Amino acid sequence: MALSAEESGRLAGLLAEHTDQVVQRWTELVATSLRGRLSQAELRRQVMELHASMITAGESGLTDLDAEAAAELRAVLAELSQGRARQGFSATETAASVFTLKDVLLELLEIRQGDGALRDFVAFSSFVDQMGLFTFETYVRARESLIADQAEQLLELSTPVVKLWEGVVAVPLVGTLDSARAQVVMERLLQTLVDTGSPYAIIDITGVPAVDTQVAQHILKTVVAARLMGADCIISGIRPQIAQTIVALGIEFGDIATKASLADALRHVLRLTGLETPRRQSRREL
Numbered sequence: 001m002a003l004s005a006e007e008s009g010r011l012a013g014l015l016a017e018h019t020d021q022v023v024q025r026w027t028e029l030v031a032t033s034l035r036g037r038l039s040q041a042e043l044r045r046q047v048m049e050l051h052a053s054m055i056t057a058g059e060s061g062l063t064d065l066d067a068e069a070a071a072e073l074r075a076v077l078a079e080l081s082q083g084r085a086r087q088g089f090s091a092t093e094t095a096a097s098v099f100t101l102k103d104v105l106l107e108l109l110e111i112r113q114g115d116g117a118l119r120d121f122v123a124f125s126s127f128v129d130q131m132g133l134f135t136f137e138t139y140v141r142a143r144e145s146l147i148a149d150q151a152e153q154l155l156e157l158s159t160p161v162v163k164l165w166e167g168v169v170a171v172p173l174v175g176t177l178d179s180a181r182a183q184v185v186m187e188r189l190l191q192t193l194v195d196t197g198s199p200y201a202i203i204d205i206t207g208v209p210a211v212d213t214q215v216a217q218h219i220l221k222t223v224v225a226a227r228l229m230g231a232d233c234i235i236s237g238i239r240p241q242i243a244q245t246i247v248a249l250g251i252e253f254g255d256i257a258t259k260a261s262l263a264d265a266l267r268h269v270l271r272l273t274g275l276e277t278p279r280r281q282s283r284r285e286l
Helices: 005-017 019-034 040-059 068-087 091-099 101-109 115-157 179-196 213-228 240-249 262-272
Strands: 162-165 168-174 200-207 232-236 257-259
Touching (some): 005 101, 019 101, 068 115, 091 101, 168 179, 179 200, 200 262, 213 232, 213 240, 257 262
Parallel strands (some): 200 232
């Protein structure tokens, strides 16, 4: 429900007339809902900004939160929501910082008598509900954006491309390989091949719990892409269980070299480059 011009003016007048009382009481109620997780000074600053923007909007003839007169108020609410999302507060805690204004307004209007005070409280409460819903929706969008950014960062961290030797790079895969992660693996591997000019790449799947048709296809696509860049790929980490699964699924790696361990793959590459180091003699041979 939208505010009328008269109701908007009365709301602004009420907030302006009792500024100290409103700010103090509002801050106390919000502090209780946040259980001390935000400093009193910071909390009071946020409440004062909300209070001032509501007065400005009301004096400008505010009728609805979507109105042009509420632009500053929406900006303050958005800043509050985004800040709380980054600080790890819940959506309920964030929205409660707005909804507690209802208790403050009720305490102020209880002094008045008659139907006029009741109608004002209903109208004011409806507008506070709009503010709370706007805060909640903005918080959710900010939180989703934050989670997406963190997921992207974790995805990049979980797919490192390391240089093992001059001309040899490796991609140690850990966990499930889905389409999004496979794309990141391919992009980072190709970029590293370009940056280092390495002719060999080792894709280690020791940390991949299971290999199915989809995972195998992702690996094969990465190998083909690397070959187009002029690099040969060796797949390492083929454990007995994975080997059995690959055979059972009828997956063909063709002429792609496969090794049981990363050490075997590296030894194979060094042999291809003529840099193979002699194996350490056992004590029995000495």
